Amino acid sequence: xxxxxxxxxxxxxxxxxxxxxxxxxxxxxxxxxxxxxxxxxxxxxxxxxxxxxxxxxxxxxxxxxxxxxxxxxxxxxxxxxxxxxxxxxxxxxxxxxxxxxxxxxxxxxxxxxxxxxxxxxxxxxxxxxxxxxxxxxxxxxxxxxxxxxxxxxxxxxxxxxxxxxxxxxxxxxxxxxxxxxxxxxxxxxxxxxxxxxxxxxxxxxxxxxxxxxxxxxxxxxxxxxxxxxxxxxxxxxxxxxxxxxxxxxxxxxxxxxxxxxxxxxxxxxxxxxxxxxxxxxxxxxxxxxxxxxxxxxxxxxxxxxxxxxxxxxxxxxxxxxxxxxxxxxxxxxxxxxxxxxxxxxxxxxxxxxxxxxxxxxxxxxxxxxxxxxxxxxxxxxxxxxxxxxxxxxxxxxxxxxxxxxxxxxxxxxxxxxxxxxxxxxxxxxxxxxxxxxxxxxxxxxxxxxxxxxxxxxxxxxxxxxxxxxxxxxxx
Numbered sequence: 102x103x104x105x106x107x108x109x110x111x112x113x114x115x116x117x118x119x120x121x122x123x124x125x126x127x128x129x130x131x132x133x134x135x136x137x138x139x140x141x142x143x144x145x146x147x148x149x150x151x152x153x154x155x156x157x158x159x160x161x162x163x164x165x166x167x168x169x170x171x172x173x174x175x176x177x178x179x180x181x182x183x184x185x186x187x188x189x190x191x192x193x194x195x196x197x198x199x200x201x202x203x204x205x206x207x208x209x210x211x212x213x214x215x216x217x218x219x220x221x222x223x224x225x226x227x228x229x230x231x232x233x234x235x236x237x238x239x240x241x242x243x244x245x246x247x248x249x250x251x252x253x254x255x256x257x258x259x260x261x262x263x264x265x266x267x268x269x270x271x272x273x274x275x276x277x278x279x280x281x282x283x284x285x286x287x288x289x290x291x292x293x294x295x296x297x298x299x300x301x302x303x304x305x306x307x308x309x310x311x312x313x314x315x316x317x318x319x320x321x322x323x324x325x326x327x328x329x330x331x332x333x334x335x336x337x338x339x340x341x342x343x344x345x346x347x348x349x350x351x352x353x354x355x356x357x358x359x360x361x362x363x364x365x366x367x368x369x370x371x372x373x374x375x376x377x378x379x380x381x382x383x384x385x386x387x388x389x390x391x392x393x394x395x396x397x398x399x400x401x402x403x404x405x406x407x408x409x410x411x412x413x414x415x416x417x418x419x420x421x422x423x424x425x426x427x428x429x430x431x432x433x434x435x436x437x438x439x440x441x442x443x444x445x446x447x448x449x450x451x452x453x454x455x456x457x458x459x460x461x462x463x464x465x466x467x468x469x470x471x472x473x474x475x476x477x478x479x480x481x482x483x484x485x486x487x488x489x490x491x492x493x494x495x496x497x498x499x500x501x502x503x504x505x506x507x508x509x510x511x512x513x514x515x516x517x518x519x520x521x522x523x524x525x526x527x528x529x530x531x532x533x534x535x536x537x538x539x540x541x542x543x544x545x546x547x548x549x550x551x552x553x554x555x556x557x558x559x560x561x562x563x564x565x566x567x568x569x570x571x572x573x574x575x576x
Contacts, residue, residue, distance in 0.1 A: 121181030213284030234290020245269035247471035251286025269470025295374025314418025323347030336475030414521030
């Protein structure tokens, strides 16, 4: 039975999974009465019963009809349902109950192409539609996520007071902003997740050096991460890396890290990032390596077969004496190069899709609440404000840092190669750096080969136009 409030809800939310439930509590806590609906009615009732003092600001509904009726018009309805067909099915179920000015907001991890399609369908109906990226996990949803908006600006403005109120804050500035039309917000969230994959992978690789190459205990590694979280690497991911490596398993008393199976899960957003980069011709080798590393981690039986056949790859790292400063500086360089790739992808997408996407706004919205939040992002926002077209590695703020720390990244990659410790993301970051500072590369060989077998032609360094080699003189 739905609870009847003295006034209608200001907003509605469908989907009371972990993220939806916590987002609903966040909205209610910020003073916005909310109606909620979940296909499984028992979940709706359990959620409301556990809402404590916030329950009076929440109207639980057992039918879509009751849900729609509980929201003041013009309505704003947030969808927190699994990406894909479930979103279309929920929209189809809602449409007969809505007015043309009622706003649907997809806040799930949608593929931006799907958001573009749904936004176009809404435009054809004369209805508003938003696709917003929400990052921060369970804690962020409850206490303040980063919110990346996409759709019509006027639709965003309708719900901006709610979204800005529930968002994380960086120095009292809400980490919620409108970024562009249609699927822009979901695309930015996808790239965020790609950077997240790479950042996590690089941290895991540094952990591997400390644990496998130096033989450090998990507790000692946790102390290193905690120390790094007080310096240039200060970030949410370094913070939680310190916490998880220091943690002990309740059942065995062993370090939790020692009992976790080394098979990483993924929901596909990192893969979407790689696919879009390939479509746009954008180079993101660090992110690609991180996605591949997760795929390889899933091949546990094959990895065990390989170890039995060839022997374990791990050998002592360097002289075996921990050089923590070298590892920190390598990770600093890797992080800058990873973010440079992610922002370059955003720039390529903005050009291809004619989005008026502000890279400073993206950096600002990521400064708090989201998984990749870090102290570096404020400097990144400033760098793009000064020169929106720059590659981050060339920016005045970051190029000196790269010059200072890249030698340690190279040293770590070389030593890890000798020790048989796989560093796919850090090595790809080094590869990106070297390619981006090579004025004349080996691609002339590729062009010669292409012309030889396919008469594709090539450009010359000394003459304009299209040319063929002597092997194709008859063409």
